Amino acid sequence: MAYMRRVEYGLKDTSRSVTVPADPAAKLMYYLDSMCTVLKLDDNSDINELRQFRNYSYLTHSDRNVLMHLCLLLKPDILLNKCIFQNDALCGNMANKFYDLEAVRNNLLVAGSVVIGGRTRQVTKIMTFKMSWLQANWSSPMQVLAARQEQERLQILRRQQTGQSCAIL
Template sequence: MAVVIGRNEVGIKRTTRPTTIANNDVAKLMYYLNCVCETINCDQDEDIRRFTNYANWARLSAEQRKLLLVLCYTFSPDVFDGKVFFNIEELCVEFSNEFYEISQLRHRLVAVESIIIAGRAHQVTKIMTYTMSWMRAYYLEPMQRLARQFAAESSRPSLSAPHRQRQSTRPVPAPSVDSSCCCTIL
């Protein structure tokens, strides 16, 4: 059942919180999935929630990273756009993505009470507005790069365990702040 919010609702309650995201495609996709779970109720699904802890992105195994890619494909923006994700730059007041309580929306938004993804109904709890630069940085480009990486890895012979371990001990880059997003990029 769709809910159409009437004109000039009494104020809009932003619920956006600044956060820190590593400058890594896996972390960015985990953050994207976390944003999805901010807008719909994913609390009962432990299989999804374990991929939303973007601070622990480095702990995901190669197999889990592939599962993350599949999950993000399943929860792609086109499933949410116009329902709980809205590309409205005017509502991105401080950051390139913002969250709002669903009960306090502007007149031109339509929200749904629930959304079905992969055969499961999820209750809508908030909406998220975004800019296209946010969508490119936290979904489109990381998805493309990881898909290319996994395709290249599957076409190469497997590496020995000691060599893989050496690659995973890279230093963490210094943090930088992306002032257009509600997150800090490490």
């Protein structure tokens, strides 16, 4: 790990303003997109499709399961204080911000690399966030989507059982 001393100049904000649809799947897709931005996980076309949060309505039940699994692999507890930091001051008037790592000089202990799914990823960016961002884009959507997925799973099972019963008769 590299320790960066406090210097109040030279921060390079690389954030972009986005509007995320008010749907739990879209919120998790945005969370995934944010973590992929920080960790440079853009080398997998399947993951890249799940990052397109504006296209959330096209996700299948299976896609949403994969999305949830990926978000659990990249959960905040694993990345906190390594490449994502809860820091209201660095967020300013936004809920989250991205910074180029080489530009950050604000008393942050930053990991040089992070192991995700058995692969080492170099940390080249960091993201700062307010707790409200984490609640809106990870915690709450994960709970809502998990419940929704379970309801859909049960409906699929009921349909399959009904279809099997009819086939037997």
